[in-house]
Structure formats: structure tokens, C-alpha cells
Amino acid sequence: MTIAIVPDDAAYDAALEAVLTDAFGPGRFAKVSERVREFGLLDRTLSRVALQGAAPVGCCRIYRIAVGATPALFLGPLAVAPHAQGERLGAALVEAALAACDATATHAVLVVGQPRMFAPFGFVEIPAGRVTLPGPVEARRFQWRAIGEGGLDGLAGAVSAPRAAS
Numbered sequence: 001m002t003i004a005i006v007p008d009d010a011a012y013d014a015a016l017e018a019v020l021t022d023a024f025g026p027g028r029f030a031k032v033s034e035r036v037r038e039f040g041l042l043d044r045t046l047s048r049v050a051l052q053g054a055a056p057v058g059c060c061r062i063y064r065i066a067v068g069a070t071p072a073l074f075l076g077p078l079a080v081a082p083h084a085q086g087e088r089l090g091a092a093l094v095e096a097a098l099a100a101c102d103a104t105a106t107h108a109v110l111v112v113g114q115p116r117m118f119a120p121f122g123f124v125e126i127p128a129g130r131v132t133l134p135g136p137v138e139a140r141r142f143q144w145r146a147i148g149e150g151g152l153d154g155l156a157g158a159v160s161a162p163r164a165a166s
């Protein structure tokens with residue numbers, strides 16, 4: 001399978017909707033992460049799409065958010081079409097998106113997801129009570145990874161919409 005990983009583009013939206021529905025199944029919109037994406041700002045330049053030929057088969061999207069008043073990023077949805085899973089594509093998408101995130105003037109990338117998937121990229125559980133989401137999540141699934149030296153220092157508060165261009 002020859003795959004290219006490219007920045008996100010609105011032209012992929014319809015195909016990616018189908019990938020997301022196939023990967024997550026029904027109930028996808030009930031997730032707390034979806035509440036964050038309602039007020040977060042999708043950054044297509046940081047988000048990555050996997051193309052098999054011309055067909056999108058996966059994505060790792062990045063939204064701009066704030067934690068308290070500090071600029072941060074929110075990873076997801078991360079999905080790979082069922083027929084393309086298990087071939088390191090998910091990991092490659094996360095790696096490519098994080099490389100782009102590391103070049104931003106933000107402080108951290110947050111995610112709600114499986115620690116087994118995200119620990120290899122340096123994500124760790126967010127200390128209890130430090131950051132609040134617009135709904136309950138299992139504590140071990142709510143993780144972050146610093147951007148730059150001391151990115152997590154003093155970072156605390158509610159996840160909310162980004163304040164301004166960051």
C-alpha cells in the first residue's frame with residue numbers, strides 16, 4: 001500500500017467523514033472531544049491526512065484551543081479506515097501532525113485517547129484537577145505532551161476556545 005501523508009484540505013472532508021464513521025461507528029458525536037471541537041478552531045496546516053492514491057484513508061486533526069488563557073492544541077479525531085488499520089498508519093499520522101505542532105508557539109498538545117496509542121509519543125496523563133473538559137472523561141485517557149521547554153509549567157484551567165491567532 002503506497003501512502004502519502006499530506007496537510008489537511010477541505011477537499012478531503014466528505015471522504016474523511018466516511019472514514020471517521022467507519023472507524024468510530026455510531027456514537028462518535030457523543031464524545032467529549034466532539035464538544036471541544038465545537039468551539040476549537042480546526043488548523044488544517046497542522047492536521048494530516050493519509051492518501052492512498054487520491055483517496056483519503058486516515059486523518060489526524062489538530063484544533064487550536066486554550067487551557068485557561070494559554071494557547072494549546074487538541075489532537076483528534078485520529079482515525080484510519082478499517083481496511084488500512086494495523087500498518088502503522090495511525091502512528092505515522094500522529095508523528096507527522098506532532099512535528100507540525102512542535103513548530104507552533106503553543107504550550108501543549110492535549111488528547112483524549114488510549115494511553116497505549118499515545119504514550120510512545122511522549123503523552124502523559126494530565127494530573128487530576130489541573131485541566132477541565134466540557135464533560136467527564138476517564139482520567140487515564142486525558143493526556144498531554146509539552147511543546148517546547150517548560151510547556152506544561154503553570155498550564156492549568158478550563159479547555160476553551162482559542163483567544164486569538166497563536
Ligand SMILES: CC(C)(COP(=O)(O)OP(=O)(O)OC[C@H]1O[C@@H](n2cnc3c(N)ncnc32)[C@H](O)[C@@H]1OP(=O)(O)O)[C@@H](O)C(=O)NCCC(=O)NCCS
Nearest residue numbers: 023024078079080085086087088089090091113114116117
Ligand atoms: C486507533 C487507530 C487510528 C490506529 O491506527 P492504526 O494505523 O491501525 O495503528 P498503528 O498500526 O499505527 O498502530 C500504532 C500503535 O497503536 C496501537 N493501537 C492501534 N489501535 C489502537 C487502539 N484502538 N487503541 C489503542 N492502541 C491502538 C497499536 O497496537 C500500535 O502499538 P504498538 O506500537 O505497541 O504495536 C485506528 O485503529 C482507528 O481508526 N481506530 C478507530 C478510531 C479510534 O479509536 N481512534 C483513536 C481515538 S484515540
